[in-house]
Amino acid sequence: MKHSLIKQHIIETASTLFYKNGYNLTGINEIIKESGIAKATLYNHFSSKEDICLAYLQFKNNGFKKDIKSFIDNSKKGKNQLYALFNFLLEFYDHKDFNGCWCLNTFAEIPKDNQRIRKEIQKQKEDFIRFIQELIIENYNQGTIAKNEMLAKQIYLIYESAISESKVHQNQWPIKAGLHLCKTIVN
Numbered sequence: 722m723k724h725s726l727i728k729q730h731i732i733e734t735a736s737t738l739f740y741k742n743g744y745n746l747t748g749i750n751e752i753i754k755e756s757g758i759a760k761a762t763l764y765n766h767f768s769s770k771e772d773i774c775l776a777y778l779q780f781k782n783n784g785f786k787k788d789i790k791s792f793i794d795n796s797k798k799g800k801n802q803l804y805a806l807f808n809f810l811l812e813f814y815d816h817k818d819f820n821g822c823w824c825l826n827t828f829a830e831i832p833k834d835n836q837r838i839r840k841e842i843q844k845q846k847e848d849f850i851r852f853i854q855e856l857i858i859e860n861y862n863q864g865t866i867a868k869n870e871m872l873a874k875q876i877y878l879i880y881e882s883a884i885s886e887s888k889v890h891q892n893q894w895p896i897k898a899g900l901h902l903c904k905t906i907v908n
Contacts, residue, residue, distance in 0.1 A: 724766075727758065727762060727766065728766045730756055730758075731752065731756050731758065731763060731766055731767065731773070732773070732776045732777060732780050733780070734752055734755045734756040735747070735752045735756075735773045735774075735776070735777050736777045736780050736781060737755075738751060738752060738755060739774065739777050739823070739827070740777075740781070740818070740820055740823050740826070741818065741820060743826065743830055744774055744826075744827050744830045744831065745830045749763065749770055749773075752773065771835070771837060771838060774827065774838055775837060775838065775841055777823075777827075778823065778824065778827065778838070778841050778842065778845065779841070781823045781824075782824075782845045782848075786848075786852070788809070789806070789809050789852075790852075792805060792808070792809040792812070793805045793806070793809070793856065796808070798859075798860060799860050799861070800860065800861055800904075800907050800908075801860075802856055802859070802860045803853075803856055803857065803860060803861060803876065803903060803907055804900060804903060804904065804907075806853070806856075806876065806880055806903070807880070807883065807896055807897075807899050807900035807903060808900070810880065810883060810884060810887075810896050810899075811893060811896050811897070811900075813884075814887050814893055814896055815893075819887075819888070820888065821884055821885060821887070821888030822881070822884045822885065822888075824842045824845055824846065825842075825881070825884075825885060827842065828842050846877075846881075849877065850873050850874060850877045851873075853873040853876050853877055853880075854869050854870055854872075854873035856873075857869045857872055857873055857876075861907060872906070872907075875906055876903055876906070876907075879899045879902050879903055879906075880899060880903075882895065882899065883895045883896045883898070883899030883900075884896070
């Protein structure tokens with residue numbers, strides 16, 4: 722197998738394990754076993770579990786950005802593209818492997834002083850706020866940067882709460898309530 726394919730295989734295997742079982746409960750030996758590789762092969766590609774975690778966060782985020790953008794692009798222009806954020810989340814929830822937000826799950830497990838992982842998660846969340854803000858500008862412009870930014874942050878908070886609470890309650894009602902709240906603040 723090519724160097725890049727092996728690395729990608731390790732990332733995908735670790736991603737499945739981290740998302741399903743958690744960062745702390747997934748050991749290096751489990752990643753090696755599930756990947757079907759030698760320990761030396763893993764360490765040829767990653768110097769630490771933290772490096773694998775960063776690759777996992779980036780892998781999950783890249784897939785998320787591609788999927789949500791595609792979903793929203795297939796939605797009717799205007800307010801519907803803002804509501805599509807929550808409709809996408811409903812579909813994500815229905816996925817058999819749903820386990821909430823990979824960023825928040827990981828964030829809850831890392832030590833407070835782990836700045837590398839913390840900064841990656843914060844970057845991903847800030848990027849998502851900007852993505853929402855771009856949707857607002859394109860579909861429901863509030864006229865000023867400050868108003869668009871505030872609305873983006875409000876929708877972001879509703880979205881994040883919806884995903885977290887749907888995991889806690891193992892139910893879609895938080896997502897549906899989040900969609901209703903979004904419609905309330907957008908109208």
